[in-house]
Amino acid sequence: MKSFLSFFLLVFCMSILAAGEKRGAVAFTFDDYHGPRWLKADAIFKKYNAHATFFIVGGLNREKLDTMKKLQAAGHSIGLHSLRHKDACTPKTGKLYENYFEKEVKLQYDICKKENIRTVSFAYPNNRRNEESDKEMFRHFDYLRAGLGKPGKMLFYPLNSLKKKMVLGGKGIGKYYKTDAEEIKCLLDKAAESNSLIVFFSHDIRPGAPGISMPTELLEEFLAHAVKRNMNIIGFNEIEKLINTGKKK
Numbered sequence: 240m241k242s243f244l245s246f247f248l249l250v251f252c253m254s255i256l257a258a259g260e261k262r263g264a265v266a267f268t269f270d271d272y273h274g275p276r277w278l279k280a281d282a283i284f285k286k287y288n289a290h291a292t293f294f295i296v297g298g299l300n301r302e303k304l305d306t307m308k309k310l311q312a313a314g315h316s317i318g319l320h321s322l323r324h325k326d327a328c329t330p331k332t333g334k335l336y337e338n339y340f341e342k343e344v345k346l347q348y349d350i351c352k353k354e355n356i357r358t359v360s361f362a363y364p365n366n367r368r369n370e371e372s373d374k375e376m377f378r379h380f381d382y383l384r385a386g387l388g389k390p391g392k393m394l395f396y397p398l399n400s401l402k403k404k405m406v407l408g409g410k411g412i413g414k415y416y417k418t419d420a421e422e423i424k425c426l427l428d429k430a431a432e433s434n435s436l437i438v439f440f441s442h443d444i445r446p447g448a449p450g451i452s453m454p455t456e457l458l459e460e461f462l463a464h465a466v467k468r469n470m471n472i473i474g475f476n477e478i479e480k481l482i483n484t485g486k487k488k
C-alpha cells in the first residue's frame with residue numbers, strides 16, 4: 240500500500256513538473272554590428288530571462304571586443320558574420336569563393352579564440368549559402384544561420400531533431416521585411432505547440448527602428464509572448480543544451 244502511495248505521489252509530482260516544463264524555443268539573432276545599442280537592449284532581454292545571438296561583422300578592435308565580452312558575460316551568444324560582409328558563394332555559378340574562410344573569417348575566428356569569446360555559429364552575409372559553403376563552414380562552426388530561402392516558408396526545427404552541424408534558416412524582422420506582429424506571435428505559438436525551435440534575424444535594436452532593424456517595442460512584445468508560452472529564448476550557444484533536453488524525452 241505504502242509503495243502504491245509513493246508511486247502515485249511520484250506521478251503527481253512529475254505531472255506538475257511537466258506542466259511547468261518549457262515548450263519549444265526561439266532564437267532571436269542580430270547581425271552586423273550595433274554594439275552600444277545591443278548592450279542597451281540587454282536590459283530588455285534580462286527582464287524576460289532571454290538570450291540572443293549577435294553575429295559580428297568587420298575587424299575586431301579593443302572596443303568591439305570589450306562589447307562582445309560584455310554581451311557574452313550577460314549570457315548572450317556571439318557568432319561571426321565575416322570581415323567584409325562578402326557572400327560565401329557566387330550568385331551566378333553558386334560556387335564557393337576560394338579560401339572563403341581563410342580570407343573572410345579566419346582573422347575574426349582566431350582573435351575570438353584568443354580572447355575567450357566562444358563562437359560556435361556563423362551567419363552567412365546576405366544569407367547566401369549552398370551545400371559547398373556549408374561543408375566548408377561546418378569545419379569551423381556547429382550552426383550556420385541562413386534565411387528562409389526562396390519559398391520563404393517558416394522553418395520549424397523539432398527539439399528532438401536538433402543536432403550539431405545544422406543550417407538554421409530564420410525569418411527577418413523589421414519594417415523592410417514587412418513584419419506583422421500578430422503573424423510573428425502565431426509563429427511563436429506554433430513553435431511552442433510543436434516543441435520546435437524557430438529562428439529570427441534582425442540588425443540594430445532601437446525604439447521605432449526603421450528598415451532592417453528591430454523596433455524595441457516589437458522585441459519586448461515578442462519576448463513577453465514567448466515567456467507567456469513558456470518557451471526557451473536562447474542564443475545559438477545554448478542549442479547544445481536543448482539537444483540534451485530533447486534526448487531525455
Ligand SMILES: [Zn+2]
Pocket residue numbers: 270271296320324364365
Ligand atoms: Zn549582415
